[in-house]
Amino acid sequence: MNAKDHYDNHLAAFYAWMTGNFETKQQEQEAYFTRKHITPSGNRVAVDLGAGHGLQTISLANLGFTVFAVDFNQHLLSELNARAKGMPVRTILANLTNSAQYAMDAELITCMGDTLTHLESVQQVSTLLEQWQRMLPASGKLVLSFRDLTQELHGEERFIPVKAEDERIHTCFLEYFPGFVRVFDVLMEKINGQWIQKVSSYQKLRLGIEQVKMMLTAAGFNVLDHEVIARMHYLVAEKNRG
Ligand SMILES: C[S@@+](CC[C@H](N)C(=O)[O-])C[C@H]1O[C@@H](n2cnc3c(N)ncnc32)[C@H](O)[C@@H]1O
Structure with a gap:
């Protein structure tokens, strides 16, 4: 994407x-x-x-x-x-x-x-x-x-908690490549009592x-x-x- x-x-x-x-x-x-x-x-x-x-x-x-x-x-x-x-x-x-x-x-x-x-x-x-x-x-x-x-994060360091509230949690996951990082924005939302996960990613330049x-x-x-x-x-x- x-x-x-x-x-x-x-x-x-x-x-x-x-x-x-x-x-x-x-x-x-x-x-x-x-x-x-x-x-x-x-x-x-x-x-x-x-x-x-x-x-x-x-x-x-x-x-x-x-x-x-x-x-x-x-x-x-x-x-x-x-x-x-x-x-x-x-x-x-x-x-x-x-x-x-x-x-x-x-x-x-x-x-x-x-x-x-x-x-x-x-x-x-x-x-x-x-x-x-x-x-x-x-x-x-x-x-x-x-x-x-430019500095690569490794292992669990690549999971970044961004924000968490009762009904919504946002975490970033970073995957490193030469020249760019793929950033996954993971959103967990509680909708009608059910947790729904939505994930999307894009590239950022290093x-x-x-x-x-x-x-x-x-x-x-x-x-x-x-x-x-x-x-x-x-x-x-x-x-x-x-
Ligand atoms: C991380 S946000 C920063 C927004 C704002 N400057 C701030 O500090 O909160 C990046 C913004 O750039 C826009 N953006 C990214 N690439 C763009 C492009 N090629 N042309 C126009 N807008 C772009 C996104 O839609 C988003 O609003």
Whole structure:
């Protein structure tokens, strides 16, 4: 199953539940942007790629950006729209690999929450970094956050308890291959007193942090900042002035 089918047929329906309290998570993202001085300084336009239900989009709108939220999953964009009522937010249902569908003058591009690893190949990541660089003005910023899955987990370490409540349990199982990991999202749900198991999987790229930094440099960015928060690598890059 590809990533779009996985979200459309499985993960999107329980993504918000899995993520936990929206306000808490959203405020964490907003605090991060504030700490890194990600505030409007040009045309105030931000493009949030793989926006999901809006943790970064809502944060950026709160900070004064007009945000174009791009995602290929309609369910998550509908949740985002419901939260963004009255805010300067527009959603675009599109595959982020098709940059023509969201090409615009923007001072900021974000691709966060491990969206980058959902892409199909390292080559596709590097092509997109080049395209995003061309969308930005000199000194425009790109903010990425993703998990570095290059270190293999073994045996029972590959079973990751994500969330458990009385009627719902979500576990991830990881299967490692050269260059990618197959991620199985196992959902157990109690329906009419019966436990029902639903399983679906998709691939994530095993992108290394140094590899992504090198790809950013090759695409014409300066890496300004690198911080690890809850095992997620956060990078702020700026388009070269020259
Ligand atoms: C792990 S979620 C992150 C969502 C959000 N940024 C967050 O931090 O909660 C990845 C998101 O990217 C979207 N996505 C993954 N690959 C995509 C693609 N090629 N084009 C558009 N959206 C994509 C998924 O639908 C999902 O909403």
